[in-house]
Structure formats: C-alpha cells, structure tokens
Amino acid sequence: MQNKIPHSLPYRPEIDGLRAIAVLPVILFHAGFKLFSGGFVGVDIFFVLSGYLITSIILKDLAAEQFSVSQFYVRRARRILPALTVVLLVSFPLAVWLMLPDELKRFGQSVMAVATFSSNLFFWLKTDYFAPAAEEQPLLHTWSLAVEEQYYVLFPLLLILAWRRGTGRMAGIVGGLAIGSFVLASVVQQQHPQAAFYLLPTRAWELLAGSLAAIVPRLGGNPAFGPRRSELGAGLGFALILWALFMFDGHAPVPPAQMLIPVLGTALVIHCTHGRTLVGRLLASRPCVALGLISYSAYLWHQPVLAFGKLKYFNGVPSGLVMALVALSLLLGYLSWRFVELPVRTVQWRILKARAPVLGMAAGTLVTALLVGVGLHATSGFAGLHRWKGIQGPLQANAERGSGEKFCLAHPAGSPLGPVNCIVGDRRAPVDGVLWGDSMAAALLPGLDEELSRQHRAFVAVLSDGCIPIEGLTRTVKKEFGCEAQRQRVVVEQILRQPALKNIVWIGNFGLLTSGQPHDFALDGRPATPADVRERLLATVDKLHAAGKTLILVGNTPRFNVNAADYAMRMYARYGADVTLQAQHVTRADEETGFGSLAQLLREASSRSRVVDGLDIFCNGQDCSSHDAHGQLLYTDMSHLSHLGARKLARSVATRLDPPPSAVLAQRGI
Structure with missing residues (x-):
C-alpha cells in the first residue's frame, strides 16, 4: 500500500494551545497550588504532543524521501540543548550558593544524568517524585526530557522499517507496541510504581499514542471527522484533560488505567480539533498560543526557580512569594524563548545548518556539563570549602x-x-x-x-x-x-x-x-x-x-x-x-x-x-x-x-x- 503523506506540515495553533494547557498546571502543581492536584498530568500531555509532532515530521520527510537520521538528531539538539544549557549555567552558581555539601553533591550527580540523558534513571533510584523532598531538586523535571530522548534514539529507526510496509501495517506495529507498553506499565506499577513512573518502557505508550494520532488519520485518506463529530470529539477530549488536571491525586503515581484519561483526551483533541471547533478557537486564542510558544523554556525554568526559592527560604516560602516565583518562571521562559530559542531556530539557521558544527557544539556542551557534575561529585559538593569547616564537627x-x-x-x-x-x-x-x-x-x-x-x-x-x-x-x-x-x-x-x-x-x-x-x-x-x-x-x-x-x-x-x-x-x-x-x-x-x-x-x-x-x-x-x-x-x-x-x-x-x-x-x- 502506498503511503500518502503531505510534503508540508501546516502550523496548527491549537497545538501550541495544548502546550499551554500542559505547562501551566505543571508549574502550579509544583508551586503547591492544591487546586491543580493533577497538574503533573501536564507532562503526559507533553508526551502525547511530542509523539504526534515528531512522528508527523518524520513521516513528512519519509514521504518526500528527505529523511536523514543525522539531520533528525541535529534538529533535536537545536531544539533541546540551547535553552537547557542556559538553565544549567544559571543553576550552577545558585546551587553552590544555596545548597549544603551533600545536596550539592547530589546536584552534581543530577547534572551528570542530564548530560547523559539518563535523568529518569537517576531520579528513579534517588527520588520519589511526589515526596516533599523532591521539591528541592532543581533538575528533577529533566526526567521527562530523558524519557523523550531515549524514545527518539529508537523510534526513527522503527518508523523507517515500518514505513516500508505501508501505513496500515505501520499503524498496527505502533499500536501493538503501545498496547505492549501499556500492559507492561500496568504490571510494573503493581509492584514498582516508581519504576513505572520514570522509565521509558512503561512510559512509551503515551508517546506512541501521540504517534498513532499522527498515523491513523492517514488511513483511508480521510484526515478528520465531520464538523459535528469533530466538535463532540474535541469537547470530550478537552473534558477528559480537565478532569485529570483537577481531580487526580497528587500524592502518588497514577495507575496507567487512570492515565488513559488525559492521554486519550489529548489524542482526541489533536485529532478532532481545528479552527472551527469551540475547543480549537479556545486553544488557538492569543493567550494560549503565546504561553504555548514559550512552554518548553518555561518548563525548563520553573523547577529550578521553585527549588532554589525553597532552598533560599528554607523556613518556609512566604505565601505571597510563591506566585512571584511562578511569574518569574514564565518571565524567564519568555526571555529564554525570545533570546535563545528563536535565534537558534531562525537567525542563526544558516550557520547551524551544517550537521558537524551542531553535533560538535552539542557534544561539547554535554561533555562540559558532565565534567562539572563529576567535579561536584568528586569533591562531595565542595565540602572542604572554608564556609563548612566549622560545622562539620558538631x-x-x-x-x-x-x-x-x-x-x-x-x-x-x-x-x-x-x-x-x-x-x-x-x-x-x-x-x-x-x-x-x-x-x-x-x-x-x-x-x-x-x-x-x-x-x-x-x-x-x-x-x-x-x-x-x-x-x-x-x-x-x-x-x-x-x-x-x-x-x-x-x-x-x-x-x-x-x-x-x-x-x-x-x-x-x-x-x-x-x-x-x-x-x-x-x-x-x-x-x-x-x-x-x-x-x-x-x-x-x-x-x-x-x-x-x-x-x-x-x-x-x-x-x-x-x-x-x-x-x-x-x-x-x-x-x-x-x-x-x-x-x-x-x-x-x-x-x-x-x-x-x-x-x-x-x-x-x-x-x-x-x-x-x-x-x-x-x-x-x-x-x-x-x-x-x-x-x-x-x-x-x-x-x-x-x-x-x-x-x-x-x-x-x-x-x-x-x-x-x-x-x-x-x-x-x-
């Protein structure tokens, strides 16, 4: 069966709106707003969106016979590393200033994990995501980036092989893997809920759900429902997302069966929403799109801002300051998007188009971060500094x-x-x-x-x-x-x-x-x-x-x-x-x-x-x-x-x- 994929990927403002719906609840959840008890679900929405967008891009390039694995990783490096590098650069001096030696040593270990895209493995072994102590981990949120990057090591190769078998079989292969990952997550969650929360094999079904949202509409050449079904599907999907955001309990990992609610909701919104639907108009509104555009940078900044705020005000963050920290996260997200993300994507594209320089800069950045992390670990968080000498004995x-x-x-x-x-x-x-x-x-x-x-x-x-x-x-x-x-x-x-x-x-x-x-x-x-x-x-x-x-x-x-x-x-x-x-x-x-x-x-x-x-x-x-x-x-x-x-x-x-x-x-x- 011949694959028929359009050669261009049209801009969908409602996708940016969905990013806004994902990032703001995550920030407010980590800030301690009880209203958003299920705000952590924003990460699951991001997983579905990421699976959808990356799969759409790969399919477009495969259809045009332009797909290159190395170019794919160049795009990922340009997307992920610039803003992440800035966040790490700012976090390092703040960590030295505000952290105790054992905390700084642990921070160094987390930096090493970020540099090797293994944050999910590190925090699985070291941190309960839902425990109060997790709030003071500046890089805890990078576990989700690690899951995505691990996914993208394998997924393009899988899609290339599946592409040769036609869209129908490709959908079957991806769907079968999604079901297998979901079943595995359900089994593992019974005995090892933290492993099910952090690890790729038990999280892949959410990314694969997004991939299916990109593949399934191509079957039969009918990319969407009619107006009435689109309205109903988009409304139902949006309601499922809101239910999860406000009703889920934020004290422990949610079983995969319950996590189906926001995952299916996100897939429905992606599939059914367009500019003429009520949900589409809401998500495509200027405030939602604006927040969605800066969502990646805002997500990167919010955890360090909140964590360092808690370390600075270690006897309790004043209630009035919590909202200021949220606002600061969004402001830094905008500045990072405006002066880091955009230049790398647009102004400097001609310079960065070559693969070797981009991959070289990426490797240099990661190696530098790795060495910094090794240094913090080896020195036990600078425990020998004079400021700590008088305290060790007592x-x-x-x-x-x-x-x-x-x-x-x-x-x-x-x-x-x-x-x-x-x-x-x-x-x-x-x-x-x-x-x-x-x-x-x-x-x-x-x-x-x-x-x-x-x-x-x-x-x-x-x-x-x-x-x-x-x-x-x-x-x-x-x-x-x-x-x-x-x-x-x-x-x-x-x-x-x-x-x-x-x-x-x-x-x-x-x-x-x-x-x-x-x-x-x-x-x-x-x-x-x-x-x-x-x-x-x-x-x-x-x-x-x-x-x-x-x-x-x-x-x-x-x-x-x-x-x-x-x-x-x-x-x-x-x-x-x-x-x-x-x-x-x-x-x-x-x-x-x-x-x-x-x-x-x-x-x-x-x-x-x-x-x-x-x-x-x-x-x-x-x-x-x-x-x-x-x-x-x-x-x-x-x-x-x-x-x-x-x-x-x-x-x-x-x-x-x-x-x-x-x-x-x-x-x-x-």
Whole structure:
C-alpha cells in the first residue's frame, strides 16, 4: 500500500494551545497550588504532543524521501540543548550558593544524568517524585526530557522499517507496541510504581499514542471527522484533560488505567480539533498560543526557580512569594524563548545548518556539563570549602543519618525475624529481647545499643525502613520498601514462639496512621484507617501480653516543619551563627492534634504494656525543641532522632525493661 503523506506540515495553533494547557498546571502543581492536584498530568500531555509532532515530521520527510537520521538528531539538539544549557549555567552558581555539601553533591550527580540523558534513571533510584523532598531538586523535571530522548534514539529507526510496509501495517506495529507498553506499565506499577513512573518502557505508550494520532488519520485518506463529530470529539477530549488536571491525586503515581484519561483526551483533541471547533478557537486564542510558544523554556525554568526559592527560604516560602516565583518562571521562559530559542531556530539557521558544527557544539556542551557534575561529585559538593569547616564537627559527630541500618550491616544476626536484623547491645550475652520497628527504630538503635551494653544484655533488632510495624500492614504505592503483610506477621509469630525473647521494644511512625493524613498503607488489603489501625495494634498488644511478654510501646517523638540539621547548617552558612543554637520549636498541643488518636491509643494500651510517650521525653511543658538544653541537636531531620536524641529516648526505654533472668545474672556474677 502506498503511503500518502503531505510534503508540508501546516502550523496548527491549537497545538501550541495544548502546550499551554500542559505547562501551566505543571508549574502550579509544583508551586503547591492544591487546586491543580493533577497538574503533573501536564507532562503526559507533553508526551502525547511530542509523539504526534515528531512522528508527523518524520513521516513528512519519509514521504518526500528527505529523511536523514543525522539531520533528525541535529534538529533535536537545536531544539533541546540551547535553552537547557542556559538553565544549567544559571543553576550552577545558585546551587553552590544555596545548597549544603551533600545536596550539592547530589546536584552534581543530577547534572551528570542530564548530560547523559539518563535523568529518569537517576531520579528513579534517588527520588520519589511526589515526596516533599523532591521539591528541592532543581533538575528533577529533566526526567521527562530523558524519557523523550531515549524514545527518539529508537523510534526513527522503527518508523523507517515500518514505513516500508505501508501505513496500515505501520499503524498496527505502533499500536501493538503501545498496547505492549501499556500492559507492561500496568504490571510494573503493581509492584514498582516508581519504576513505572520514570522509565521509558512503561512510559512509551503515551508517546506512541501521540504517534498513532499522527498515523491513523492517514488511513483511508480521510484526515478528520465531520464538523459535528469533530466538535463532540474535541469537547470530550478537552473534558477528559480537565478532569485529570483537577481531580487526580497528587500524592502518588497514577495507575496507567487512570492515565488513559488525559492521554486519550489529548489524542482526541489533536485529532478532532481545528479552527472551527469551540475547543480549537479556545486553544488557538492569543493567550494560549503565546504561553504555548514559550512552554518548553518555561518548563525548563520553573523547577529550578521553585527549588532554589525553597532552598533560599528554607523556613518556609512566604505565601505571597510563591506566585512571584511562578511569574518569574514564565518571565524567564519568555526571555529564554525570545533570546535563545528563536535565534537558534531562525537567525542563526544558516550557520547551524551544517550537521558537524551542531553535533560538535552539542557534544561539547554535554561533555562540559558532565565534567562539572563529576567535579561536584568528586569533591562531595565542595565540602572542604572554608564556609563548612566549622560545622562539620558538631553535625557529623551527632547527627549522622541511617546509623541503624549501617549498624545492622556491621552486626548481622542471622535471625529469621525480619528483613534487616542484627544483634544490639552486648553481643556476648544471651538475646532476651527484640527491637521491632521502622526507620524510627533504626534511629533509636545506637542509643539502645549503648544502654543494653551497659546492662550486659543483648536484643535482636528487626528493622524495615519505611514500613510501620503492624501485623498485616503493606504499602500500596511505595512497594519497593519491601513492606509485606506476611513479613510483619512472621515477626510476631517468631516472638511468640521463643520464650527467651522476654522484652519487646515496639516503635514506629504510628502517628501517621492515626492522624488521618494521606498515606499509602493498607491493612489486609484495605486502606489503613485510624480505627482499623487501633484495633490491630491493640490486638497485637493483647497477644503479646497474654504470652507473658513485656512490651514497651514507644509513641511518636515531635515532628518539625523543617529539617533540623539542615536548618542549623543553612543558618551557619548564611549568618555564621553557632550551629548548635539554631533550634526549631513546635507546641505539644499541635503535635497531639497532628497525631490524631495516638494519645488515646497509647492510654488504652498502657494497661497491658509499658508506654513511652515521645512527647513526654522531648517536650518541656508545651514547648518541644529540636535541641536539648545545651543547644545540641536531637534530630537529624524533621522526625528522626540524632545519636544524642537516641541516647535520651533509649535511657527512658531501658528503665522499663524487665531485668535479665536470674540464671543469666548469676552466670555474669551480678
């Protein structure tokens, strides 16, 4: 079958309008506007648009027998790299100014990822897109550019091969790949939602949907519906897009089945919209087209602007400034489009038409960025600079994060009790207890190790970072934490089967579940509600109590709005103030309100367990401080204890333990 593709690609202003509908919600979503809870869908709209436009261009060139793979990559380099280079150049000095050494090192790693078009792989391994910490990653948004560029490495070659088989078979091949990618995304999302979000194989179906939007209208020579069907199709597609933008939940990756809504909506708008339809007139309006023209540059600028704004105002960006940052993103987007994108595309086209110079400049740009990233990584974010020398001691000696996991790697137990376990305390003594918990337990572990060693006794620590220790609890989105219901039950079963395990220290982020805040935990396959959590937790308390176990149930310690250690370092860097004095404060009343029904739950459990309320330990009356009375850090971040904080909590826990059996005491000569 002969392929009939027009030799020219007419300008469609409604496509620029769609770009505007994509970019503005993304910016407002990242700025924190709750109205645009599904604003991240703008990236999916971009994927469909990109697939459509690139496929249309390639088909046009193939029909004219003018397609060149090298020229295709020259176009991509001219389109992507100039504005991206400017953004990287501006971001580097801002990062050096505003970032802590570990953040700057991570920034350097992200620059390396940008230079190798592997940002999606880097952020998949390092960052949860929907986590609050992601807001301070200046280059997080480049993951989508990496997905597109990886797609364009393979897709032109596929289209060349499919072209030879005719438009019908080409549509079948592309459609089959889209279905395969969608099925793969649906399967992967069940167990590895972050992988499904970031990686090309599970995102390709969206780009392929755009490619189909360019191919299918060519079948049979009828490029569009009639006026009435076009109006209905465009209206339906636009409604689907708006539904996703305003109704999707912005706390976790959306399953592919739901993501079909904006993807199909975008494809419908592309296929059905023209200047005579209502949606077409709206999208082709001057404001929409103007915003669409600068959409790429605006998208590039918005994440660094917002991220550096949050780093500058690390104690909270003033509400009035948020809109100013959004406006600045759009202004920089316009300036970048006007003085970077346009000259490269138009004025300098004659100079840049040759392939070798363009590819050479592109390679030079990427290699330079790669070397800058390597330098930041190799120097650990310029950690040796004089501005940081006075701060290393107070923080490193007291606030190292992740010490519990490192401890367990150094002292493995070989016990079947859990995913990460180790011996805590005097490793020559018989094990007579268990420390069971999540990252809160990992933070407590160094302090408990000291207390148990002092008492010449040993516990086995069972840690599962990110997994609140409750029987039957699982995570529905962040499943890579390994939070499995059966694994939680095994811990309790093993404790009950071993009489020697007399003392149980049970600690976790229970307040998250009792507060009613958004989370991704399920209990026996259903959303974990505060009432269900209360019932399950008390049932476990009863079970352990009936078995004669001594249960020390530890409630949440105070949480702070800002990372306490980072706050102290930033204050030191900015004002040269004593790092040990930069404390954060919250009120006990606010913490009790934030933890919901946790206080009542602890009271109910106190008759069958020995309760340690973290608020009692770390609050002085109504004031809860991130530092002790001597100005030393008690926290490593917003909620996890430092070594000093762990010692303070561990002393309180140790006073509630039953003593070792008399036979053990006699053996030790006590």
